[in-house]
Amino acid sequence: MRAVALGGGHGLHATLTALRRITACVTAVVTVADDGGSSGRLRRELGLLPPGDLRQALAALAAAEDGGSLWAEVFQHRFGGNGALTGHAVGNLLLAGLFEVLGDPVAALDEARKLIGVSGRVLPMSPEPLEIEAEVSGLTDDGAVRTIRGQVAVATTPGRVRRIELRTPQRPGGAPRACAEAVDAVLGAEAVFLGPGSWFTSVLPHLLVPELHDALVRSEATKVVILNLIPQPGETAGFSPERHLDVLFQHAPDLRVDVVIADRGSVAAPARLSDAAAGLGARTLFADVADPKVAGSHDPDALAGCVREALELIGRRKS
Structure with a gap:
């Protein structure tokens, strides 16, 4: 199976660790x-x-x-x-x-x-270093929306991130360029994975590179979103699992997903999450994928088993 995983940091590490248990043909597309x-x-x-x-x-x-x-x-x-x-x-x-x-x-x-x-x-994901710019509320008592720049600043903000954009510091005002090989990998994949990871700084940036966004929308691969186990302090503090999907849809309204994988013990309202996933065209797969020994981490064997189940599920639906 030709699999492509998009993300960055520890979240992408978790997906890749699970995928290499399933196939040797894995391509990671990484935030920069x-x-x-x-x-x-x-x-x-x-x-x-x-x-x-x-x-x-x-x-x-x-x-x-x-x-x-x-x-x-x-x-x-x-x-x-x-x-x-x-x-x-x-x-x-x-x-x-x-x-x-x-x-x-x-x-x-x-x-x-x-x-x-x-x-x-x-x-x-791009051959040039990029900069994240975010609209953030809650930083001042007047409720005004402020703009902050930089991955670290966005990931640690005490405010509420509303939306992000990508800037090209080496080409001010230019649109982010996609790595051509990454675009080809997405278009040639049989399965594409988004998440888990820092939602605004590792997952969503891929959707803001125009050529990569278009490839994800056009790709005929099975598309799987793997949700985080817990909200990330600062960046997504207070976010429910379904809120993560709402934000994903806001940044890429044309993207359709086949499966959303969620840890059973991390979802307080399964019905609401299933409804949010249906808005992306996806079915929700609930499973025990949290590592009982490491808080906030996915168990790679359990996640690999869940990915296999997701792919089989979609394979039967498409056949």
């Missing part, structure tokens, strides 16, 4: 708007794509139950101390070097996956 931590430092100093979420996706596809390769472990190693390297992950530095030497982020990521033994592929 991070401006914090090691990624933000490298982005500001070198003007390159932020490598952190790309590194995490590579690591998820390289991971194995027997511990994986030494290179995969080194790739994730983060320097300590209090010098210039403090906080940098080895993989971030390696990707930054490959970006500069090869001058092509796709070629650089393909070389990195060979090094650490990844059978799938990792692609940026």
Whole structure:
């Protein structure tokens, strides 16, 4: 099965960890708007794509139950101390070097996956670093809507995020460009996955890149949305599961989805969620996919089983 997963950070890591239990033909399409931590430092100093979420996706596809390769472990190693390297992950530095030497982020990521033994592929959603801009209410007593910029600022805002847009700092006023290989992967996929993850900063940005949005709408693949287990403090504090789907529809009203996967224990009103999913053309699949040992994390084996069930369900409906 040719599967494509779109997202970033820990949420995409969860989806990829589940998908590699099902198929070796997995492509990750990763957000490139991070401006914090090691990624933000490298982005500001070198003007390159932020490598952190790309590194995490590579690591998820390289991971194995027997511990994986030494290179995969080194790739994730983060320097300590209090010098210039403090906080940098080895993989971030390696990707930054490959970006500069090869001058092509796709070629650089393909070389990195060979090094650490990844059978799938990792692609940026855009070949240029992007900036998230959000409309946020609740920051002042007068109820006014304010504009804030930057992934970290949006993810940690104490206000209520209403809507986001993408900016191109290297081409002010320009529309975000899609990675051509990512568009091809979506159009050639048999199954496409959105979520889980930071809704406004990792999931929705893919829908705001025009060519990628059009590919997602046109794709004949089975489309699956995997919901978060808990709202994210700041970014989606107070959001119900169905509110996540409402926001998705607001940002991409033409997108139709086949299945919404939700953890049974994380949904207070299953009927309301099913109604919201139906608005996207989807059926809701409730399952126990939370990791009982790690709060707020998906169990990869349970999620893989649920994905198989979702694909079988849609396969029977389409046949």
